[in-house]
Amino acid sequence: MIQLPADTSANVTTDAPCTVSVIGGEVLVGRPSSGTCQVRVQMTNGATYASQVQFSGGEGCCPYTYFGTAGPLEPIDAGTGD
Numbered sequence: 127m128i129q130l131p132a133d134t135s136a137n138v139t140t141d142a143p144c145t146v147s148v149i150g151g152e153v154l155v156g157r158p159s160s161g162t163c164q165v166r167v168q169m170t171n172g173a174t175y176a177s178q179v180q181f182s183g184g185e186g187c188c189p190y191t192y193f194g195t196a197g198p199l200e201p202i203d204a205g206t207g208d
Contacts, residue, residue: 128153128165128177128196137168144179155194157181167199175199 130136130151138146138153144163145156155163163179177199184191 127194128155128167128179128199130167130199131169135170138165139168140165155179155196157192157194159183160192163194165196166202174202176202 130148130153134151136148138148140146140155140163143158143161144165146165147154147156153165153167155165157163157179160181160183163181165177165179167175167177169175177197179194179196181192181194184193
């Protein structure tokens, strides 16, 4: 889950096999296996941010459950693509 700044609207995208859903001010990210998802957030004011979500498999009783850890939203400089 990625928390969006208060009172903002955004277009959120990622590449398959990752999925995103925006519910209120939260971005829910899903992935059917271990790996990394790159999430891009385009705010209505034109600012663009990115976050990386790392998914790993559960162990013990839940080997087919995947847990994600999201990094912070980092601004992307539109002029350089970074």
